Amino acid sequence: MRKIDTIDGLEALYGPAASRSLTKVMPHITPLYRRWIEASRFCVLTSVGPGGTDGSPRGDDGPVAEVADERTILMPDWRGNNRLDTLRNIVADGRLSLMFMVPGSTNVVRVNGTAYLTDDAEARARFAKGDAQPTTVIVTGVAEVYFQCAKAVMRAGLWDRDDAHLVPSAGDFVKEAASGDFDARAYDADYPAYAAERMW
Numbered sequence: 001m002r003k004i005d006t007i008d009g010l011e012a013l014y015g016p017a018a019s020r021s022l023t024k025v026m027p028h029i030t031p032l033y034r035r036w037i038e039a040s041r042f043c044v045l046t047s048v049g050p051g052g053t054d055g056s057p058r059g060d061d062g063p064v065a066e067v068a069d070e071r072t073i074l075m076p077d078w079r080g081n082n083r084l085d086t087l088r089n090i091v092a093d094g095r096l097s098l099m100f101m102v103p104g105s106t107n108v109v110r111v112n113g114t115a116y117l118t119d120d121a122e123a124r125a126r127f128a129k130g131d132a133q134p135t136t137v138i139v140t141g142v143a144e145v146y147f148q149c150a151k152a153v154m155r156a157g158l159w160d161r162d163d164a165h166l167v168p169s170a171g172d173f174v175k176e177a178a179s180g181d182f183d184a185r186a187y188d189a190d191y192p193a194y195a196a197e198r199m200w
Helices: 007-014 019-023 031-039 085-092 121-125 151-156 170-177 184-196
Strands: 042-049 052-059 066-069 072-077 095-101 108-118 136-148
Touching: 031 066, 031 108, 042 085, 052 085, 072 108, 085 108, 095 136, 121 136, 170 184
Parallel strands: none
Antiparallel strands: 042 052, 042 095, 066 072, 072 136, 095 108, 108 136
């Protein structure tokens, strides 16, 4: 396949950007964007580092992040698998993007900025869930924020369908990686109870 290897060649294929796609970008979190972010329980965090890129889903039972001020977003890093791909990238590079989603809305709010990690006791305590606290908090300095065109979510019918029966389960993926020597059904059946004790 032909490789497009110049910016001029790329732009010639698409033409100029829609003017509103440029003028909608804000350099800080406005009151309306704050409302959106604080309503979002799920986002995708993307980062870059020496080992490459990473995309990580983030979710919570309330707001997935907290707006500290118009230029700062705080996000707890709750228990996971300890691969630390995203966190290593943040320590090494810091550049990241956040895509905040709200079920039922076809819009997505994107935040681009630079982040660092903190294990500051006060920062961790503000996200406490009973006795549990995040190990670290991701502190993002906001460079720009804007809502994303709704067409992708509209095309996908993201909130209007349930295709889970068409795809492999987590147990299926583990079994494939183990070359078949794994009880996928038992893994899938036991996982909800296992995860419930390790959410935070």
